[in-house]
Amino acid sequence: MEKNGSPVGTQAVQRAMSVLACFRDGGPMLSASDLARRTELSTSTAHRLARALVSMGFLEQDARTSRYRLGPSMTELGQLSFHQRGLHRVAPELGQLARATSATVDLAIRNGRYAVILIGGSVDPESGTGLRRPLHSTALGKVLLAWAPPGEEDLAALGPLRAQTERTIVDPCDLRAEIERVRKTGYALNDGESSHGIRTLAVPVLDRAEQVRYALAVRSTPEVITDARIGWFAMHARACARALEVLLLSPEERRVTDFG
Amino acid sequence: MEKNGSPVGTQAVQRAMSVLACFRDGGPMLSASDLARRTELSTSTAHRLARALVSMGFLEQDARTSRYRLGPSMTELGQLSFHQRGLHRVAPELGQLARATSATVDLAIRNGRYAVILIGGSVDPESGTGLRRPLHSTALGKVLLAWAPPGEEDLAALGPLRAQTERTIVDPCDLRAEIERVRKTGYALNDGESSHGIRTLAVPVLDRAEQVRYALAVRSTPEVITDARIGWFAMHARACARALEVLLLSPEERRVTDFG
DNA sequence: AAACGCGTCTCATGATGCGGGACACAAGAT
DNA sequence: ATCTTGTGTCCCGCATCATGAGACGCGTTT
Numbered sequence: 001m002e003k004n005g006s007p008v009g010t011q012a013v014q015r016a017m018s019v020l021a022c023f024r025d026g027g028p029m030l031s032a033s034d035l036a037r038r039t040e041l042s043t044s045t046a047h048r049l050a051r052a053l054v055s056m057g058f059l060e061q062d063a064r065t066s067r068y069r070l071g072p073s074m075t076e077l078g079q080l081s082f083h084q085r086g087l088h089r090v091a092p093e094l095g096q097l098a099r100a101t102s103a104t105v106d107l108a109i110r111n112g113r114y115a116v117i118l119i120g121g122s123v124d125p126e127s128g129t130g131l132r133r134p135l136h137s138t139a140l141g142k143v144l145l146a147w148a149p150p151g152e153e154d155l156a157a158l159g160p161l162r163a164q165t166e167r168t169i170v171d172p173c174d175l176r177a178e179i180e181r182v183r184k185t186g187y188a189l190n191d192g193e194s195s196h197g198i199r200t201l202a203v204p205v206l207d208r209a210e211q212v213r214y215a216l217a218v219r220s221t222p223e224v225i226t227d228a229r230i231g232w233f234a235m236h237a238r239a240c241a242r243a244l245e246v247l248l249l250s251p252e253e254r255r256v257t258d259f260g
Numbered sequence: 261m262e263k264n265g266s267p268v269g270t271q272a273v274q275r276a277m278s279v280l281a282c283f284r285d286g287g288p289m290l291s292a293s294d295l296a297r298r299t300e301l302s303t304s305t306a307h308r309l310a311r312a313l314v315s316m317g318f319l320e321q322d323a324r325t326s327r328y329r330l331g332p333s334m335t336e337l338g339q340l341s342f343h344q345r346g347l348h349r350v351a352p353e354l355g356q357l358a359r360a361t362s363a364t365v366d367l368a369i370r371n372g373r374y375a376v377i378l379i380g381g382s383v384d385p386e387s388g389t390g391l392r393r394p395l396h397s398t399a400l401g402k403v404l405l406a407w408a409p410p411g412e413e414d415l416a417a418l419g420p421l422r423a424q425t426e427r428t429i430v431d432p433c434d435l436r437a438e439i440e441r442v443r444k445t446g447y448a449l450n451d452g453e454s455s456h457g458i459r460t461l462a463v464p465v466l467d468r469a470e471q472v473r474y475a476l477a478v479r480s481t482p483e484v485i486t487d488a489r490i491g492w493f494a495m496h497a498r499a500c501a502r503a504l505e506v507l508l509l510s511p512e513e514r515r516v517t518d519f520g
Numbered sequence: 521a522a523a524c525g526c527g528t529c530t531c532a533t534g535a536t537g538c539g540g541g542a543c544a545c546a547a548g549a550t
Numbered sequence: 551a552t553c554t555t556g557t558g559t560c561c562c563g564c565a566t567c568a569t570g571a572g573a574c575g576c577g578t579t580t
Contacts, residue, residue, distance in 0.1 A: 009537060010312035012272040012568060017316045020337060028344040032527060042570045047528070052270035056277045057371045063409070064469070066527065070341035072371035077280060078338005079378055080390040081330035084288040088389070111317045111332035118339055129348070130340040149323070209324075269568060272537060292558060302539045307559070326558065 016049045029067040086248045097240040103220040110144040136161045137168045139202035140215040142188035147212035164194045187234045199225045203237045276309045289327040346508045357500040363478040370404040396421045397428045399462035400475040402448035406439045407472035424454045447494045459485045463497045
């Protein structure tokens with residue numbers, strides 16, 4: 001994938017993972033040649049890796065079309081990690097925030113050069129569970145950059161800052177300044193920088209080590225999130241973030257009819 | 261993992277996946293040497309694989325303890341596959357069944373030699389999201405065996421049928437007969453075969469190809485699920501299963517405040 | 521019919537992953 | 551204090567393993 005650090009010792013593994021990573025952007029079902037194209041591997045290699053992944057349940061192959069999709073092991077380990085993070089407990093809180101603000105609410109984590117929305121409540125193509133958003137042009141991303149853990153705060157590692165709209169911050173210096181502002185004010189704003197007529201406000205969510213692990217965002221139009229009401233939205237978002245922090249900290253506790 | 265088919269061409273990948281698989285049974289955080297022990301790999305290899313997985317976000321390493329846990333890519337792809345399967349839409353239905361029957365409800369998928377609970381609403385150690393249950397000693401497992409897809413119906417591949425209680429079916433012939441009965445009646449029963457004083461009833465959930473993809477179970481004590489009421493529970497479970505089938509088939513449709 | 525695209529498999533080659541071993545560090549045990 | 555045991559980390563030569571060209575059969579398109 002990235003031509004970076006890890007020099008040797010793991011080529012096959014990296015390639016296998018990049019096969020899995022295809023499903024992030026590609027549709028839910030990909031053919032063997034799709035995989036070969038997307039990963040830029042030879043068909044033999046892609047095919048062999050896919051078979052290996054199938055044999056361990058990380059992919060599964062449709063009997064009729066012989067196309068691949070993410071397999072039960074992926075769902076299993078994903079659910080496991082979702083629960084180990086305690087994320088199943090936060091959904092009700094997010095719904096409450098969505099209703100209180102009449103906005104779309106997303107919870108995201110950083111994964112490499114992207115903010116990944118783990119729980120999201122919208123159908124619009126820029127929000128919703130599973131989506132990967134750029135770090136420099138979204139409120140979620142700015143929050144995750146502003147309090148990035150040591151080793152991940154390098155803006156140069158983001159590569160060229162692609163413009164999504166004419167308001168997108170494309171100059172690294174401007175981005176640095178913006179991120180400094182986010183750190184000062186405690187929240188990030190995206191005012192039409194990733195798509196026209198959409199305004200997003202995001203705040204950090206801390207883990208037990210007091211490090212920013214997730215970002216919480218409310219999205220709506222500038223008519224709803226007006227300049228005058230930004231403070232109000234920030235307050236609500238932060239209150240929700242604090243509630244999430246408590247939920248994520250607290251030990252396991254479920255009832256029989258809980259299905260978050 | 262299994263010493264089966266795939267002869268060559270994928271050793272590194274299989275090993276990397278078996279590193280990930282450690283987290284199924286092990287705790288949420290494992291040290292490098294834990295991984296080496298569980299995978300039966302040399303410490304060098306386990307370490308190198310773990311590093312590779314970290315570099316791609318499939319694992320993450322705690323800065324303080326240098327132990328590993330499942331990483332954001334795992335959560336991301338897991339959530340993606342969870343949504344691609346449409347599973348986020350079924351939780352309310354499961355909750356309703358749980359309330360209607362005053363029982364614990366679990367939805368499971370087959371993964372190799374296990375039934376994996378993808379959504380479960382209980383704290384008891386035999387139920388709940390993420391758990392792996394044997395196929396031969398659970399109602400969920402019997403359902404998944406009874407309508408196994410071609411290539412997975414071989415009971416011999418299950419290995420020795422380990423006894424959980426004195427009622428567990430350990431003879432392959434008995435299991436074959438039991439499975440035949442499940443096919444005939446349309447539901448499976450587990451009456452203290454995996455743990456004393458627990459009775460479970462499971463029914464199949466079909467996908468769009470009319471194949472059994474999931475199993476749905478209600479669990480309680482024999483005092484609740486009495487012999488006389490088994491039919492009633494089966495009916496309710498099947499009704500819920502049908503509702504799930506419709507939900508899983510229907511195209512994407514969410515509202516802003518949905519947080520399944 | 522011919523030309524494509526696709527999924528699948530084989531096989532010789534050498535690049536790649538392997539693990540013994542070394543080192544540093546920490547926490548008990550003697 | 552010194553030894554012991556368990557860690558996490560990294561190097562580096564050897565040979566095992568992954569690699570990709572190519573072949574084959576099968577549909578669909580031209």
